[in-house]
Structures are given as C-alpha cells and as structure tokens.
Amino acid sequence: MCASSSDEHNSDTEKTRRYHHGDLRQALIRSAEALIAEKGIAGFTLRECARRAGVSPSAPSHHFGHVAGLLSAIAALGFSDIATAMEHAQDQAQGNALDELQAIGEAYITVAMMNPPRFRITFGQMPLDWNNPELLHEAQRAFGILERQVRTIRGDSGAGDPVLDTQAASVAAWSIVHGFSTLLLDGRLNRFSVDVDPEKSVKNLAQKMLKMLINGIEN
Amino acid sequence: MCASSSDEHNSDTEKTRRYHHGDLRQALIRSAEALIAEKGIAGFTLRECARRAGVSPSAPSHHFGHVAGLLSAIAALGFSDIATAMEHAQDQAQGNALDELQAIGEAYITVAMMNPPRFRITFGQMPLDWNNPELLHEAQRAFGILERQVRTIRGDSGAGDPVLDTQAASVAAWSIVHGFSTLLLDGRLNRFSVDVDPEKSVKNLAQKMLKMLINGIEN
DNA sequence: TGTACATCAGTGAACGCGCGTTCACTGATGTAC
DNA sequence: TGTACATCAGTGAACGCGCGTTCACTGATGTAC
Numbered sequence: 001m002c003a004s005s006s007d008e009h010n011s012d013t014e015k016t017r018r019y020h021h022g023d024l025r026q027a028l029i030r031s032a033e034a035l036i037a038e039k040g041i042a043g044f045t046l047r048e049c050a051r052r053a054g055v056s057p058s059a060p061s062h063h064f065g066h067v068a069g070l071l072s073a074i075a076a077l078g079f080s081d082i083a084t085a086m087e088h089a090q091d092q093a094q095g096n097a098l099d100e101l102q103a104i105g106e107a108y109i110t111v112a113m114m115n116p117p118r119f120r121i122t123f124g125q126m127p128l129d130w131n132n133p134e135l136l137h138e139a140q141r142a143f144g145i146l147e148r149q150v151r152t153i154r155g156d157s158g159a160g161d162p163v164l165d166t167q168a169a170s171v172a173a174w175s176i177v178h179g180f181s182t183l184l185l186d187g188r189l190n191r192f193s194v195d196v197d198p199e200k201s202v203k204n205l206a207q208k209m210l211k212m213l214i215n216g217i218e219n
Numbered sequence: 220m221c222a223s224s225s226d227e228h229n230s231d232t233e234k235t236r237r238y239h240h241g242d243l244r245q246a247l248i249r250s251a252e253a254l255i256a257e258k259g260i261a262g263f264t265l266r267e268c269a270r271r272a273g274v275s276p277s278a279p280s281h282h283f284g285h286v287a288g289l290l291s292a293i294a295a296l297g298f299s300d301i302a303t304a305m306e307h308a309q310d311q312a313q314g315n316a317l318d319e320l321q322a323i324g325e326a327y328i329t330v331a332m333m334n335p336p337r338f339r340i341t342f343g344q345m346p347l348d349w350n351n352p353e354l355l356h357e358a359q360r361a362f363g364i365l366e367r368q369v370r371t372i373r374g375d376s377g378a379g380d381p382v383l384d385t386q387a388a389s390v391a392a393w394s395i396v397h398g399f400s401t402l403l404l405d406g407r408l409n410r411f412s413v414d415v416d417p418e419k420s421v422k423n424l425a426q427k428m429l430k431m432l433i434n435g436i437e438n
Numbered sequence: 439t440g441t442a443c444a445t446c447a448g449t450g451a452a453c454g455c456g457c458g459t460t461c462a463c464t465g466a467t468g469t470a471c
Numbered sequence: 472t473g474t475a476c477a478t479c480a481g482t483g484a485a486c487g488c489g490c491g492t493t494c495a496c497t498g499a500t501g502t503a504c
Contacts, residue, residue, distance in 0.1 A: 179398025
C-alpha cells in the first residue's frame with residue numbers, strides 16, 4: 001500500500017531484510033519478468049522467483065495462493081498495458097477513424113516490444129486463473145477497444161447487418177498485430193525474413209503492414 | 220524403416236513388447252502430441268511420453284539424444300506440413316496470384332487446426348535445436364513459399380525497388396494467419412470475440428480476414 | 439544353408455536435483471481504550 | 472501518551488514427487504563367409 005517506503009531500509013541491495021517486505025507483490029512481479037526474460041517461459045519457477053526477490057521459498061504461495069495467482073496478476077497487467085496504450089493512441093490520433101485503428105495496432109506491437117516477458121506471460125501458454133476478476137476485466141477491456149474502433153469505421157451503429165464483417169475486421173486486426181508481435185518476440189522474423197534488427201525498421205515494417213490491412217478493411 | 224510391420228506383434232494393445240520397438244520414432248512423436256493435446260505445453264515431459272509409448276524411461280533420450288531432439292523432429296514435421304499444404308493450395312488455385320495467396324493463407328490456418336499440439340511445438344516456446352538440419356530446411360521451405368508468392372503478386376522480378384514492400388506484405392500475410400491460428404488454438408477468440416465455435420464459421424472468418432488483407436496488398 | 443560375430447536399439451536401475459505447497463511458527467503492524 | 476491485543480505478512484523446515492540423463496547391460500538383427 002505504501003508506494004514509497006519512508007524508512008531507512010528501502011534498498012534491496014542492503015542485506016537488511018525486513019520481516020514484512022513492504023511490497024512483495026511488486027517484487028515478485030519484477031523478479032518473475034526478469035526470470036522469464038532471461039530463461040524463457042520454460043525456465044520459470046516459483047522458487048527461483050522468490051530467490052531473486054530475496055524472500056523465502058514459501059512467500060509467493062503465501063501471497064498469491066498458487067503459481068497461477070502470480071502469473072494471472074502479471075497477465076492482468078499485460079492486458080491493462082495494452083488497453084491503456086491503445087486508448088492513449090486512439091486519443092492522440094483523434095479524428096480519422098482509420099488513423100485511429102492504425103495507431104491502436106501500432107500501440108499493441110509497441111507494448112509487446114517494451115516488455116516481452118509480460119507479453120509472453122499474457123499470451124504464452126502459462127497456467128492462468130481465468131476466475132481472477134482483474135484478469136478478466138482487463139482482457140475484455142482491451143478487446144473491447146479494438147472492436148469498438150472497427151465498428152466505428154464500418155459505420156455500424158448497432159442496427160446494421162454487417163455485424164459479421166465487423167467481427168472479421170476486428171479479428172483480422174487483432175490477428176495481424178498479435179501474430180507480428182509473437183513472431184518478432186520469438187525471433188522467427190529474424191530467422192526467416194530479411195533483417196528486422198534495427199528497432200526503427202521494425203516499427204516501420206509494422207506500420208506498412210497495418211496500412212495494408214486497413215487499406216483492405218476500408219474497401 | 221519397415222513402414223508396415225509384417226509380423227504378428229504389430230498391435231500396441233497387445234502387451235507383447237518386443238525388445239526392438241520397430242518404430243520408436245513414430246511412437247514417441249505420436250505420444251508426445253497426444254500428451255500435449257491433453258495436458259498442454261507445460262504438461263509435457265519426456266518420461267510421460269515414454270510411458271505412453273510403452274517404452275523405458277531412457278528410450279527417448281537414447282533415440283533422440285535429448286528432449287530438444289524429439290521436439291525438433293516434431294517441429295520439422297510441423298513446418299513440413301505447412302509447406303506441403305501451402306504448395307498444394309498454390310497448385311489448386313493456379314492462375315490468379317492473389318487467389319493463390321488467399322489459398323496459401325487458408326492452408327496455413329487449416330494445418331494449425333488439424334494438429335494443434337504439433338503447431339504448438341513448432342511455434343510455442345519449447346526448446347528446439349536449430350542446428351537440426353531437417354528443422355532448418357523445412358522452416359525455410361515454408362517461409363520461402365509465402366515470400367515467393369508475394370513477390371509474384373507485386374511483379375517483383377528481382378530488379379525492382381519495391382523490395383521492402385514485398386517484405387512487408389510477406390510478413391503481413393504470415394502475421395495474420397499466424398496470429399489467427401495462435402489466438403484460435405489458445406481459445407482467445409472464443410473468450411473475447413463472438414462465438415466462432417462451429418468449425419464452418421471459423422474457416423469462413425479466416426477467409427474474410429484474408430480477403431481484407433489481400434485487398435489491401437493489391438492496392 | 440548354417441554359423442560367428444559386429445552392430446544396433448532399447449533396458450532398467452540409479453544419479454542428483456529442484457520443484458510447489460503445507461504447516462506451525464514468529465515478528466511486525468495498527469487499532470482500541 | 473502508553474499499553475494490550477488481534478491481525479496480518481512472511482518464515483523455514485519438511486512433505487512427497489517426478490524429472491532428464493547416465494551407464495553398464497542385453498536381446499535382436501543382419502552380414503560375411
């Protein structure tokens with residue numbers, strides 16, 4: 001609860017471990033992401049996570065109930081990041097609905113690139129607890145933004161019949177940005193496509209790609 | 220080597236286990252896929268695999284060297300399936316290059332749906348051995364087909380300057396079919412999009428989606 | 439056709455290991471009076 | 472301001488477990504003569 005600890009023991013590097021950590025949740029989330037960034041999804045274990053957070057092996061279970069609890073908390077953040085970034089992009093591009101969709105798509109990819117382990121936890125095949133209300137809420141929020149945007153483009157005010165096309169367009173947009181993010185983070189593009197190493201050219205590539213799709217949605 | 224065993228012990232259900240299995244490779248591949256289909260990617264272990272194949276715990280290591288050996292063999296099949304299906308689709312749709320790309324994209328998704336565990340091994344984050352020549356070859360073959368097709372569409376006879384656009388279009392096509400397959404197999408579409416349960420509507424959705432993209436690539 | 443023998447494919451016991459979770463506990467916190 | 476006490480957050484030892492790989496081995500296969 002106390003975001004900034006005002007006492008003298010706020011440094012992790014100091015060996016002075018307090019009995020009450022203060023922000024175990026954040027510490028575990030950070031160490032989980034660092035661990036996955038380093039060892040990949042298969043290298044993740046609760047115990048190693050605790051070790052890195054400088055905390056007893058049972059602490060994570062105590063705090064989150066079970067592995068899925070910690071991972072679900074992180075996945076909720078993952079969806080939240082995406083939703084928030086997409087909302088922001090939408091606002092920035094205000095005006096043309098197609099430009100907004102473009103901006104939303106780019107935001108999705110940017111979020112994935114900015115925190116790969118979080119993206120992997122969110123969309124990899126880790127055990128998540130879909131009864132976690134926060135996780136569910138953030139996930140629905142993210143997809144909702146995308147879908148509403150597409151609906152706007154198609155002039156689908158509710159009564160129209162092109163409902164199915166709206167669905168197809170939403171799924172198309174989600175698929176293309178999700179597929180790109182996945183292939184990129186997993187190093188598949190580097191392996192088979194031309195070099196997409198320099199960060200600038202990745203964003204460029206993503207932009208062009210999205211433009212093609214949106215061009216097609218527009219009809 | 221002997222594809223059809225001509226002796227009396229060819230049934231797995233019979234408890235008569237021979238010392239030399241005859242086709243351990245196939246048996247392990249089958250049991251690995253069945254295991255992953257049932258328990259997911261996190262539930263995969265070499266030992267359980269061996270157990271299901273009715274073989275000693277050390278047999279997989281003996282045959283494939285290490286876990287990554289077995290998984291890489293399966294991933295090679297995954298890429299091979301995709302490449303072969305795409306080639307076939309290409310032939311069927313012969314004529315219009317855009318129709319061919321559409322057919323190729325649909326084939327990718329169909330392959331993913333036909334053997335989900337294989338697709339997961341191929342593209343999930345399992346430990347693969349990229350020094351495995353078969354794996355490398357099949358992977359390159361698959362991407363090559365896609366890329367050549369896009370090059371044909373753009374009239375890119377080699378000397379042209381729109382090289383970057385060809386790259387973008389290839390990556391866009393790969394991204395959209397890959398993203399769709401991934402989201403579908405992981406049950407994300409069911410969770411957030413409208414119901415895509417009946418198999419027919421999935422193919423329909425994929426078709427529409429691809430049409431949108433190709434429409435955009437065409438300019 | 440028969441025998442000797444090298445090669446190969448799979449065995450099974452053992453290795454050392456680290457895992458997620460449980461449980462009774464203890465040290466810190468904050469509230470009531 | 473000070474004291475008593477309930478609540479809470481994290482401890483640390485222990486649980487039972489199944490893992491991937493190794494190693495010396497053995498049973499089957501196929502080839503040479």
